[in-house]
Amino acid sequence: MLSKYVREIRLGINNLLLHKLRSFLTMLGVVFGVGSVIAMLAVGEGASQEALERIRKLGSQNILISSAKSIEEESATNVRIRMSVYGLLYEDERRIAESFPSVKNTVPVKEIRKQARLGERSMELRVVGTTPKWFDLVQRPIISGRVLLPRDFEAHGNVVVLTEHGVRTLLAGENTVGQTVRLGSEYFEVIGIVQNAGSIGGDIQTPDQEIDAYIPINVARERFGDYFVKNVAGSETREKVELHQIIVEVKSVDQVEPTAAGILAMLKRFHKKEDYRVSVPLTLLRQAEATKRTFNIVLGSIAGISLLVGGIGIMNIMLASVTERTREIGIRRAIGAKKRQIVLQFLIETIVLSTTGGLIGIGIGLLIPWMITLLAGMPTVVNAYSLVLSLGISMGVGIIFGLYPAVRASNLDPIVALRHE
Numbered sequence: 001m002l003s004k005y006v007r008e009i010r011l012g013i014n015n016l017l018l019h020k021l022r023s024f025l026t027m028l029g030v031v032f033g034v035g036s037v038i039a040m041l042a043v044g045e046g047a048s049q050e051a052l053e054r055i056r057k058l059g060s061q062n063i064l065i066s067s068a069k070s071i072e073e074e075s076a077t078n079v080r081i082r083m084s085v086y087g088l089l090y091e092d093e094r095r096i097a098e099s100f101p102s103v104k105n106t107v108p109v110k111e112i113r114k115q116a117r118l119g120e121r122s123m124e125l126r127v128v129g130t131t132p133k134w135f136d137l138v139q140r141p142i143i144s145g146r147v148l149l150p151r152d153f154e155a156h157g158n159v160v161v162l163t164e165h166g167v168r169t170l171l172a173g174e175n176t177v178g179q180t181v182r183l184g185s186e187y188f189e190v191i192g193i194v195q196n197a198g199s200i201g202g203d204i205q206t207p208d209q210e211i212d213a214y215i216p217i218n219v220a221r222e223r224f225g226d227y228f229v230k231n232v233a234g235s236e237t238r239e240k241v242e243l244h245q246i247i248v249e250v251k252s253v254d255q256v257e258p259t260a261a262g263i264l265a266m267l268k269r270f271h272k273k274e275d276y277r278v279s280v281p282l283t284l285l286r287q288a289e290a291t292k293r294t295f296n297i298v299l300g301s302i303a304g305i306s307l308l309v310g311g312i313g314i315m316n317i318m319l320a321s322v323t324e325r326t327r328e329i330g331i332r333r334a335i336g337a338k339k340r341q342i343v344l345q346f347l348i349e350t351i352v353l354s355t356t357g358g359l360i361g362i363g364i365g366l367l368i369p370w371m372i373t374l375l376a377g378m379p380t381v382v383n384a385y386s387l388v389l390s391l392g393i394s395m396g397v398g399i400i401f402g403l404y405p406a407v408r409a410s411n412l413d414p415i416v417a418l419r420h421e
Helices: 002-017 020-056 071-077 090-099 150-155 164-170 217-224 253-270 281-324 326-334 339-376 384-410 414-419
Strands: 062-067 083-085 103-118 121-130 142-145 159-163 180-183 186-194 212-216 227-232 235-240 245-250 276-279
Touching: 002 020, 002 339, 020 281, 020 339, 020 384, 062 253, 090 103, 090 245, 090 253, 103 164, 103 217, 121 164, 121 217, 159 164, 159 180, 164 186, 180 212, 186 212, 212 217, 245 253, 253 276, 253 281, 281 326, 281 339, 281 384, 326 339, 339 384
Parallel strands: 083 235, 121 212, 159 186
Antiparallel strands: 062 245, 062 276, 103 121, 103 180, 103 245, 142 186, 159 212, 180 186, 227 235
């Protein structure tokens, strides 16, 4: 039985090799279809995974509350007001911590832009006044030294933790931990270095940036105060902001969204103006995952059209082949070949075409994402399921679009076929 099928496969391959160029051109539709399916899914998966990973770094159990100028403040800024008072309060952080049983931790954040100097080197840093809990909620690898500890907060010490970017700029060629850096008019001892995650794009950022310098929040308040002076477009504006951000850690994922809704209601009650913004990474994560699924379906559908075109090309060529080989079919039927043997012969040829094209397409589909990552720096991820799916579809295309020509060939009248010239 097996030898019979092997003979049929060998016969099908020999028939295809009689017209090498035509067979190759017929395969191209499947080759490009499979290659485009794999490449498009790889690009979409890479972009989606990168976005999802960055959102996850915000913490699926965290709620980010940020100070933001209200519409009234923005309008007033255009007429150059002398003082702008807005944003989160120290009292807001205390209320959130005490009012919600679902809240596990709260981290207040004060941000001040200061020029940092070490010898002749200088750069602008975002000085972040916070508590030691920051490094529990915003977990980043420690490169050297240590992070802020409760004793730094209690001692009101001028200590600072820098990010890797700031260290490379300010402390290049110097011993890092233990060095003294000037922030504005104050001097701080570097006690540690951490990595940073950067922004994720859109309307939300990770809490940390590459130009951060972390100091105890009570030291930030004592040394720099709550008042800030900004020079914008040649005009000087003064602002009073107590807290720029509050990071809230919730005890469980199920409680995140109800807690966020409760915090929003509380802020509306105690703030006359909407001078805050609440971001829930869990909601963003769900939206991103839904977008990812839609994106993959769209990309897969577009690439699937290429496979459909390839299948139509196979059907067209096989129909032409049936016409060309009408006499051959008549001779085979005359010497005893059954209809199913004729069907099997033509199906084998179409499956060989589509499978070979699918295998070549997989090679191209692996090559294209690699080149995109190499040349454009875009992340790409090739999943095993996309390879199996593409090859399976290409074989299915061969069977579906080869079935009609095969059945048509088997239904030819042997006598009419023998008379065919």
